[in-house]
Amino acid sequence: MSNEQKKGTAKPFQRSGRSYPDEVKKRIVKEVQSGVVSQRGAERIYKINRKTIDNWITHFSLVTLNSKELTQSVMSESTxxxxxxxxxxxxxxxxxxxxxxxxxxxxxxxxxxxxxxxxxxxxxxxxxxxxxxx
Structure with missing residues (x-):
């Protein structure tokens, strides 16, 4: 049995190499931004450094600012x-x-x-x- 399995710290997804799939990044960012889970909570749940999650939030927030679809949905929901x-x-x-x-x-x-x-x-x-x- 590996150390991760002993401690119950297995990640709920697989990463390829040094990077996580974009779908995983976007799902975690969406959960944090919608308030389902805090950044610290996401860090504990997904076993990913909080700074990494913070970078993803910044990256995907900047990417989606240009996305007309998301801008319209955010405008319609939040405002x-x-x-x-x-x-x-x-x-x-x-x-x-x-x-x-x-x-x-x-x-x-x-x-x-x-x-x-x-x-x-x-x-x-x-x-x-x-x-x-x-």
């Missing part, structure tokens, strides 16, 4: 609440702007009505009227 808050704020701002615009329209309509009554002139343009050429 869904912030998107919702941003959209809610935009809706509130637009409602306020609409209220201000409606108030301005109402005040201008009132001003035109008062002016037409006091000065006995038509201020509103008639539809279909020809404009004068100057």
């Amino acid at each position: 869904e609440n912030s998107k919702l808050r941003t959209l809610s704020k935009q809706v509130m701002d637009l409602k306020k702007a609409l209220d201000r615009a409606q108030l301005k329209i109402d005040s201008l309509e009132t001003m035109i009505n008062v002016s037409e009554e006091e000065f006995k002139i038509k201020i509103r343009k008639k539809h279909g009227a020809k404009q004068s050429e100057n």
Whole structure:
């Protein structure tokens, strides 16, 4: 029996030469980033140095930053609440702007009505009227 089998420290996968397969690296990085396991936990479970795992996280994070698919999935998952808050704020701002615009329209309509009554002139343009050429 080897020392690893005696201590119960057998790795749950085989590495080829000095390197681990990319699938294994990505799976471990995904587990750490999703919070399933901490870096120390991954170190204990997979018997891989924490610094190595940290390097993988850095490497795959930089590689995937350029990946449109992952960027979209991360945006949709992690920032869904912030998107919702941003959209809610935009809706509130637009409602306020609409209220201000409606108030301005109402005040201008009132001003035109008062002016037409006091000065006995038509201020509103008639539809279909020809404009004068100057």
